[in-house]
Amino acid sequence: MKTNVAILGGGNLGTALAKGLSRTDEASQKYDVTVTRRNTDLIQHLEEDGITVSSDNLSAVKEAELIVISVQPTQIEHLIEEIKPVLDPKQHIIASTMAGVSGEEIAKLTGSGYRILRVMPNTAAAINQAMTCIERTPHKEAEEKVIELFETLGKTLVINSELMEASTVLGACGIAFFLRYIRAASQGGIEVGFHAEEAQLIASQTALGASSLLLNSNNHPEYEIDKVTTPKGCTIAGLNEMEHNGLSSALIKGIKTSWEMIEKIR
Ligand SMILES: NC(=O)C1=CN([C@@H]2O[C@H](COP(=O)(O)OP(=O)(O)OC[C@H]3O[C@@H](n4cnc5c(N)ncnc54)[C@H](O)[C@@H]3O)[C@@H](O)[C@H]2O)C=CC1
Numbered sequence: 001m002k003t004n005v006a007i008l009g010g011g012n013l014g015t016a017l018a019k020g021l022s023r024t025d026e027a028s029q030k031y032d033v034t035v036t037r038r039n040t041d042l043i044q045h046l047e048e049d050g051i052t053v054s055s056d057n058l059s060a061v062k063e064a065e066l067i068v069i070s071v072q073p074t075q076i077e078h079l080i081e082e083i084k085p086v087l088d089p090k091q092h093i094i095a096s097t098m099a100g101v102s103g104e105e106i107a108k109l110t111g112s113g114y115r116i117l118r119v120m121p122n123t124a125a126a127i128n129q130a131m132t133c134i135e136r137t138p139h140k141e142a143e144e145k146v147i148e149l150f151e152t153l154g155k156t157l158v159i160n161s162e163l164m165e166a167s168t169v170l171g172a173c174g175i176a177f178f179l180r181y182i183r184a185a186s187q188g189g190i191e192v193g194f195h196a197e198e199a200q201l202i203a204s205q206t207a208l209g210a211s212s213l214l215l216n217s218n219n220h221p222e223y224e225i226d227k228v229t230t231p232k233g234c235t236i237a238g239l240n241e242m243e244h245n246g247l248s249s250a251l252i253k254g255i256k257t258s259w260e261m262i263e264k265i266r
């Protein structure tokens with residue numbers, strides 16, 4: 001029997017989750033997915049991949065076991081008010097992707113007794129390469145089901161509640177941060193002679209290679225960097241110039257600023 005999943009909020013993240021869930025045999029054999037959005041025109045194309053698209057939150061929730069809330073933090077009160085008549089603590093597991101909204105805040109809206117877990121995936125879910133951090137809660141059976149769902153979309157890590165904001169900036173915002181690096185590297189590549197598409201290919205594949213080196217070995221980045229920096233060579237010259245201009249410092253400060261912003265989102 002397939003598990004019914006309702007993704008409420010088919011925006012950027014909700015669409016990425018739905019796409020990922022339709023891409024692999026493993027996910028499509030396990031899950032029947034419905035995505036809701038008030039205006040469904042922009043996500044109608046998901047139907048071609050076997051996803052049900054709807055503007056009817058009540059029907060989607062009635063059918064579902066797993067509810068993934070993917071609306072913006074400011075939209076949660078309205079959403080819960082709408083679906084509350086059909087919410088059932090015995091039937092539903094609620095996984096919320098909302099940045100900066102605690103499980104307790106959601107429980108205040110739903111009423112007590114619900115299995116609510118925060119999850120923090122990223123848009124690479126669309127190609128089953130997400131990193132999803134999942135909040136550790138006492139709801140172990142629900143946790144297993146949520147892990148199983150997000151494992152089909154990439155890697156998962158269960159973390160303590162107080163780290164959910166940190167996971168938001170490192171993992172979810174992180175996609176944008178790494179993409180900006182790739183864009184900057186491509187622009188540098190154009191300055192030294194490549195056409196834009198060639199520069200982007202080289203920068204993107206090199207970023208994939210760098211992260212794969214770490215994922216495959218668990219080595220420290222500096223260990224792998226030392227293998228590239230030939231003495232008196234061009235790598236160390238470029239790297240030190242980047243550091244003189246504050247590369248590491250800019251990244252650390254950016255991550256801290258994003259983190260400090262989370263509590264101001266609502
Ligand atoms: N975009 C990202 O990469 C990530 C976003 N998040 C979180 O996920 C949530 C969604 O973020 P985005 O997708 O970027 O925002 P978005 O604005 O693109 O998506 C929200 C969607 O929810 C829909 N919506 C609003 N009220 C609704 C309702 N009552 N019923 C059905 N649909 C409704 C909107 O029309 C919109 O399409 C946010 O809470 C954000 O903090 C978390 C991780 C990554």
Ligand SMILES: O=C(O)[C@@H]1CCC=N1
Nearest residue numbers: 099168169172173265
């Ligand atoms: O920018 C945001 O607020 C959301 C949360 C993490 C990624 N996007």
